[in-house]
Amino acid sequence: MRFPPIVGERMLQPMATAPDDSELMLQFREGDLPAFEALYTRHKGPLYRYLLRHCGDREAAGDLFQEVWGKIIKSRGDYQPLAKFTTYLYHIAHNCLVDYYRYHGRRHRSEHVEYEDRLPADEIAAPREPERLAASAQLAQKLEQALASLPDTQREAFLLREEGGLSLEEIGRATGVGRETVKSRLRYAVAKLRSVLAAEYVTMTGTQ
Amino acid sequence: MSDQTGHEDLDGYLLGGSALSKAYATLDKPMPTATLDVAVMDQASKALRDPEALSSGGRRRHWMVPASVAAVVLLAFPVVMRVIIGPFEQEAETAIPSLEPQNTVLERAKPGNPRPSPASIDGQGPLVSPVTSAPAAPPVDEPAMDRPSGPQRPAMIQQPAKHLLETQKQIDNLRGLTPAQSIGEKDTRDPARWLDEIEALANDGELTEAQAELERFRNAYPEHSVDSELQQLSR
Numbered sequence: 001m002r003f004p005p006i007v008g009e010r011m012l013q014p015m016a017t018a019p020d021d022s023e024l025m026l027q028f029r030e031g032d033l034p035a036f037e038a039l040y041t042r043h044k045g046p047l048y049r050y051l052l053r054h055c056g057d058r059e060a061a062g063d064l065f066q067e068v069w070g071k072i073i074k075s076r077g078d079y080q081p082l083a084k085f086t087t088y089l090y091h092i093a094h095n096c097l098v099d100y101y102r103y104h105g106r107r108h109r110s111e112h113v114e115y116e117d118r119l120p121a122d123e124i125a126a127p128r129e130p131e132r133l134a135a136s137a138q139l140a141q142k143l144e145q146a147l148a149s150l151p152d153t154q155r156e157a158f159l160l161r162e163e164g165g166l167s168l169e170e171i172g173r174a175t176g177v178g179r180e181t182v183k184s185r186l187r188y189a190v191a192k193l194r195s196v197l198a199a200e201y202v203t204m205t206g207t208q
Numbered sequence: 209m210s211d212q213t214g215h216e217d218l219d220g221y222l223l224g225g226s227a228l229s230k231a232y233a234t235l236d237k238p239m240p241t242a243t244l245d246v247a248v249m250d251q252a253s254k255a256l257r258d259p260e261a262l263s264s265g266g267r268r269r270h271w272m273v274p275a276s277v278a279a280v281v282l283l284a285f286p287v288v289m290r291v292i293i294g295p296f297e298q299e300a301e302t303a304i305p306s307l308e309p310q311n312t313v314l315e316r317a318k319p320g321n322p323r324p325s326p327a328s329i330d331g332q333g334p335l336v337s338p339v340t341s342a343p344a345a346p347p348v349d350e351p352a353m354d355r356p357s358g359p360q361r362p363a364m365i366q367q368p369a370k371h372l373l374e375t376q377k378q379i380d381n382l383r384g385l386t387p388a389q390s391i392g393e394k395d396t397r398d399p400a401r402w403l404d405e406i407e408a409l410a411n412d413g414e415l416t417e418a419q420a421e422l423e424r425f426r427n428a429y430p431e432h433s434v435d436s437e438l439q440q441l442s443r
Contacts, residue, residue, distance in 0.1 A: 028252070036252045040245075048240045062244055069248045073255045140235050162232050168222075187218040193228055194217065 021085030029076040040069065043089060046163040050090070053159055054097055056148060064100060068093045083173060090164050090174040094156070101152075139197065146196035154189035157182055399425070399432050410441060 019027070019035070021042070027035035047068065052061035071092050079088070147155060153175075160171045171182045220226055402425055409418035419441050422434070 031256050033253055033256055037249065040248060040252075044245070044248075045237060045239050048244075049238060052238060062240065065240055065244055066247055066251075070251055073248075073252050076255075136234060139231060143231055143235060162229065183218065186221075190217055190221045190228060197228075197231060 022081035050159045050163040064096050067096050087170045146193050154185045157185040158189040399429050
């Protein structure tokens with residue numbers, strides 16, 4: 001009786017799961033630079049967008065981004081995996097933003113960031129009919145404006161949910177408020193964004 | 209929009225996959241510039257190369273524990289020393305003033321005298337140290353039959369005879385008496401001269417003192433003959 005050749009024992013073993021954020025942070029605390037690189041690569045985009053859409057200034061967002069990671073690096077000796085790493089990360093980011101607003105004052109939120117490309121990458125690669133393309137671009141612009149017009153606390157709650165993927169409790173821990181407060185802020189944010197984008201929703205979903 | 213609708217909207221949004229989330233996902237996704245990436249990674253690598261770049265909290269932990277222990281020891285040392293040494297100091301302070309009341313207790317402990325109050329003797333406060341410092345058990349060589357027994361026996365009588373003699377010596381020293389005048393001490397004075405002194409006391413009318421001296425004389429020289437005139441003092 002012939003057995004099929006073993007292609008590779010590694011294929012029979014369960015696939016190795018990606019290391020947890022806290023695990024990577026603990027490895028970095030022990031001096032593992034690649035662990036930090038993995039952590040940075042995983043979170044740099046959402047964090048940058050959170051900062052950029054919160055303060056609305058690309059240069060300030062860059063400075064804040066560097067400051068947040070600098071604090072993560074410096075405080076690695078004190079890091080304890082008591083909560084999700086994202087909660088820890090966005091808590092530091094929230095504090096940096098508070099300091100930034102305290103020093104620079106609140107900027108006028110009506111001026112929104114001019115992005116180089118407003119359309120999703122897949123639509124650029126495979127453009128559909130011009131009407132839908134225009135509607136999508138208009139939707140993005142409306143959403144950007146509606147987001148910028150939100151109060152800071154509501155915008156922050158929405159961004160932490162969308163970019164950070166945090167739960168209500170985690171948003172509360174990151175921003176230092178209770179769960180019900182977060183729920184209220186998020187409810188108002190969602191309601192305002194939906195009301196502003198009502199017309200675009202009809203176009204997008206095709207319902208009346 | 210009512211609160212109920214708002215809650216339903218929020219619940220639907222929190223479930224994920226809502227139209228709003230889809231619309232947000234269509235927005236472009238700006239990323240940090242390559243310069244920022246390099247700056248952050250440089251910062252991380254420099255921090256790993258230089259352990260001193262750790263946060264102040266990390267450095268603080270190294271000396272916080274020893275410093276805390278040292279502070280606790282420094283603060284606790286006087287308290288512990290006070291607890292340990294405090295009672296001895298108090299005993300030493302009360303030792304000398306207690307000598308006088310101790311003598312009073314001795315005199316009051318004689319049969320017929322009223323029993324002193326344990327709380328206060330001669331208005332000098334409670335006598336704690338002399339009584340408590342004396343050995344509780346009687347010496348072996350002391351015959352138990354000679355000692356008064358019973359619950360009404362004064363505490364000082366329970367002390368050994370040697371201790372009483374030493375105490376009497378201290379009291380006499382404080383009073384300025386000579387050793388010959390002390391009770392229970394054998395006098396070494398010349399018997400003839402001593403009798404002359406006793407006779408002089410009797411002639412001066414100090415009969416009580418003359419009787420006491422004659423008693424001491426007889427204790428010191430029990431076989432020495434005494435004049436008939438002096439013998440009348442003891443009657």
